[in-house]
Structure formats: C-alpha cells, structure tokens
Amino acid sequence: MNNKKPALRIGIIGGGISGVALALGLCRHSHLQVQLFESAPAFGEVGAGVSFGPNAVCAIAGLGLGETYLHVADRTPEPWEDVWFEWRRGSDASYLGATITPGVGQSSVHRADFLDALAAQLPEGITQFGKRATQVDQQSDELKVLFDDGTEYPCDLLIGADGIKSALRNHVLEGQGLAPQAPRFSGTCAYRGMVDSLHLREAFRVHGIDEHLVDVPQMYLGLDGHILTFPVRNGRIINVVAFISDRSQPEPTWPADAPWVREVSQREMLDAFAGWGDAARAVLECIPTPTIWALHDLVELPGYVHGRVVLIGDAAHAMLPHQGAGAGQGLEDAYFLARLLGDTRTDAGNLAELLEAYDNLRRPRACRVQRTSLETGELYELRDPIVGANEQLLGEVLATRFDWLWNHDLDADLTEARARLGWEPRSRGALRQG
Numbered sequence: 001m002n003n004k005k006p007a008l009r010i011g012i013i014g015g016g017i018s019g020v021a022l023a024l025g026l027c028r029h030s031h032l033q034v035q036l037f038e039s040a041p042a043f044g045e046v047g048a049g050v051s052f053g054p055n056a057v058c059a060i061a062g063l064g065l066g067e068t069y070l071h072v073a074d075r076t077p078e079p080w081e082d083v084w085f086e087w088r089r090g091s092d093a094s095y096l097g098a099t100i101t102p103g104v105g106q107s108s109v110h111r112a113d114f115l116d117a118l119a120a121q122l123p124e125g126i127t128q129f130g131k132r133a134t135q136v137d138q139q140s141d142e143l144k145v146l147f148d149d150g151t152e153y154p155c156d157l158l159i160g161a162d163g164i165k166s167a168l169r170n171h172v173l174e175g176q177g178l179a180p181q182a183p184r185f186s187g188t189c190a191y192r193g194m195v196d197s198l199h200l201r202e203a204f205r206v207h208g209i210d211e212h213l214v215d216v217p218q219m220y221l222g223l224d225g226h227i228l229t230f231p232v233r234n235g236r237i238i239n240v241v242a243f244i245s246d247r248s249q250p251e252p253t254w255p256a257d258a259p260w261v262r263e264v265s266q267r268e269m270l271d272a273f274a275g276w277g278d279a280a281r282a283v284l285e286c287i288p289t290p291t292i293w294a295l296h297d298l299v300e301l302p303g304y305v306h307g308r309v310v311l312i313g314d315a316a317h318a319m320l321p322h323q324g325a326g327a328g329q330g331l332e333d334a335y336f337l338a339r340l341l342g343d344t345r346t347d348a349g350n351l352a353e354l355l356e357a358y359d360n361l362r363r364p365r366a367c368r369v370q371r372t373s374l375e376t377g378e379l380y381e382l383r384d385p386i387v388g389a390n391e392q393l394l395g396e397v398l399a400t401r402f403d404w405l406w407n408h409d410l411d412a413d414l415t416e417a418r419a420r421l422g423w424e425p426r427s428r429g430a431l432r433q434g
C-alpha cells in the first residue's frame with residue numbers, strides 16, 4: 001500500500017522577482033508540484049537598477065540564491081563599500097551626511113540581469129507564458145484559476161505574485177468581506193535613465209565636480225524633489241532616478257486611460273529641475289531619452305489571504321520606492337513561504353494555519369515598510385513635519401532611519417510561525433501577538 005501523500009499543487013501567478021524567487025524556493029521539494037504562470041510571452045524586467053538592503057540580501061541567501069545574486073550584484077566600491085547613500089543638498093551638492101550599511105553598502109543589480117539569472121535556474125516545464133489570470137473559482141473543496149485563453153489550472157494553493165495591478169487581489173479582499181482596492185497615485189513622478197559612467201565622469205570634470213559623486217551612491221535632496229544615483233554593472237552604468245512631487249492635491253489622481261510609464265523629452269525633465277545645482281543637472285543632462293513613471297502604491301491591506309489564495313510582493317503591499325524596499329519585501333515573502341511550504345510537515349490539512357501565520361507575521365511588517373516608504377519621501381523632499389529643511393537634523397535622522405528595516409530577524413518570524421503550527425516549541429521571550 002502506498003501511504004505517500006499526493007504532492008500539493010501550487011500555482012503562482014506572476015513571474016516578476018517575487019514570483020520567480022518563490023518558484024525557485026519551492027520547486028526543489030518533492031512534496032510540492034509548482035506551476036508558474038506569466039501573462040507576458042517571456043520573463044521581462046525594465047532596464048533599470050534595483051537595490052537591496054541587508055534584509056533582502058539575507059532573504060535572497062536564504063532562498064539559496066546568494067551566489068546567483070553575488071554574480072550579478074554591484075557594491076559600492078572600496079573604500080566606501082559600506083555606504084548606502086551620501087546625502088547632498090540638491091542646489092549645490094553640499095554634503096549632509098551618509099547612511100552606512102556595514103558589510104552590504106549599496107547592494108544593487110540591473111533588474112533584467114537579476115531576473116534572467118533567477119529564471120535560468122527554473123526547471124523545465126514549470127513556467128507557462130502567455131497565461132493571464134482573470135478569475136479565481138474557490139469552492140469549499142476545489143480551487144482553480146482561470147486564464148484569458150479559456151484554460152484553467154486546478155490547485156491546492158494559489159499565490160498571487162501578479163504585481164501592483166494584481167488580478168487576484170480583489171478576490172482575496174472580497175472573500176474577506178472587504179472593499180476592493182486599486183493602486184493610488186502618489187503625486188510623485190520619477191524620471192529614470194541609465195547613464196554611461198564615463199560620460200558622467202566627463203560631465204563632472206567639465207563642471208569641476210568631484211568624481212567621487214560618480215562612484216559612490218548619491219541622493220540629492222530638495223523641496224518637492226530628489227535625485228538618486230548609484231552604479232550598476234560593475235560601475236560601468238549609473239542608475240538615475242529623479243523624483244518630482246506635486247503636493248497641491250491631498251488625494252491626487254492619475255487619469256485612468258493615461259499610461260503609467262512613457263518616454264519624455266530631456267527638456268521636460270530638465271525644466272522640472274530648473275534651479276537645481278550643477279551636479280544634479282549634469283546627471284540629468286546625461287540622459288537623452290528619459291522615461292517618466294507615475295508612482296502608485298497601495299493602501300495597507302487588512303488581509304493577504306482568503307481560503308487557499310494568498311498574495312505576495314507588490315500584489316499585497318506595493319509601496320513607493322523611497323526606501324528601496326519593495327522588491328525586498330517580496331523576497332521576504334518568498335523566503336518566508338518557501339521555508340514553511342518546503343517543510344515536509346506541510347500538507348492540505350495545515351495549509352490554513354500556515355497561511356494565517358504568514359498573514360499575521362508578514363503583514364504588519366510589510367505595512368510598516370509601505371507606510372515608512374511614503375514618509376521617507378516626505379523627509380527627502382523636506383516636507384517631514386518635524387525635520388522640514390533642518391539639514392543637520394535631516395543628516396542625523398537619515399543616518400539611522402532604516403536600521404529597523406534592514407536588521408529585522410526574519411528567521412525569528414519563521415520560528416514563531418513553526419511554533420504556531422505546533423512544529424516547534426515556542427522559545428522563551430519569543431511570544432508574539434497574532
């Protein structure tokens with residue numbers, strides 16, 4: 001007689017960083033049968049940089065992807081290897097302070113390089129492209145996801161990693177009797193570009209600006225705007241994001257039919273930063289064809305789980321990019337779920353408890369990261385109600401502001417989750433409210 005339990009069928013919707021990382025974390029376990037569905041015809045990330053704090057780097061390593069990451073990742077060059085960002089006044093690039101991340105510095109990758117490196121490790125047959133999920137059908141004993149090509153996939157667990165415009169989010173919210181949620185426009189737009197570092201070096205030489213500002217990540221701060229630069233691809237390319245905010249409306253809206261991303265002229269971008277200093281403008285002058293992004297985020301959701309459907313990554317907690325933490329939170333979700341689902345004690349019988357532990361332990365932290373990301377934008381743009389334009393205080397606050405985010409102990413959360421599942425005794429002092 002064969003007593004082996006049937007493998008748990010897990011469908012992951014969305015092949016961005018969160019979905020692919022989770023698929024990789026799950027696919028090596030024989031008690032799990034994983035299928036990843038991506039609406040696009042292939043994996044694709046935008047040609048831009050993304051940086052990861054120590055917490056995200058830990059989650060990547062915990063997923064067994066540390067070497068892959070190191071292969072494509074950049075760090076701040078020596079002797080500034082521990083610098084996350086230097087903070088400078090936008091009008092003249094005066095130094096305001098620095099944030100130090102010992103052992104990590106500014107750890108970043110070119111997005112497409114990273115996603116390609118991850119996707120290359122997915123086993124054959126796990127991914128299906130051109131599959132846009134449109135609906136979830138969840139009855140008491142049956143769960144299936146429906147695609148726009150008329151096909152469906154029955155599974156035991158469905159994971160929505162389908163980004164900020166998630167098709168699964170409202171199924172979860174409505175299932176909990178909650179109002180549906182759509183992304184909200186922040187009032188901030190970001191101009192983006194990738195600059196050849198030799199080009200920027202030359203531009204800085206012409207303006208007599210210290211080339212240190214090419215090699216070390218910089219954040220130029222001003223009223224209702226800020227510009228960040230950091231090197232990627234071994235310092236050959238400088239990733240630039242220039243943010244500009246309109247705070248005249250308490251609840252800004254973005255036209256429903258307008259694209260969130262479009263190409264703009266360099267003139268438009270330079271006009272938005274008229275009055276900024278030489279260094280800031282020299283950076284922008286190196287971007288002949290910028291794109292502009294209308295930045296949206298989500299309200300803090302009251303739940304990430306309904307039945308056997310669970311949200312991760314931007315589908316659950318899309319946030320503003322001001323702490324460089326959105327993808328990192330998706331990676332924390334992936335690590336957390338991979339560790340629990342990958343445990344052979346997981347089966348259909350304890351799935352509900354497992355998902356409850358995920359919701360109780362991950363959601364408060366992700367919501368706090370969402371909230372503080374928004375507040376950090378206010379701080380950078382001299383609108384924090386306490387700090388305002390007090391530069392000394394700004395430097396002091398920024399030096400330690402991110403410590404709680406970066407130094408979080410995700411393994412302690414996992415220990416707590418295992419205790420809630422009755423898998424391990426709860427360690428003394430680790431009792432948490434759920």
Ligand code: FAD
Pocket residue numbers: 013014015016017018019037038039040044049050051052131132133134161162163164165166167190241293295312313314315319321323324325326327328329330
């Ligand atoms: P996504 O990357 O959005 O992936 C979702 C995937 O699902 C896509 O491939 C999509 O095609 C697919 N999909 C969508 N709908 C469906 C469907 N119905 N069916 C099937 N597939 C579907 N984060 C950081 O950690 N560090 C940074 O430095 C950083 N910088 C940022 C800068 C900017 C300007 C912005 C806008 C964001 C930044 N972020 C950063 C945030 C980060 O980009 C996101 O948090 C992260 O990419 C989200 O990954 P995801 O996999 O959850 O979602």
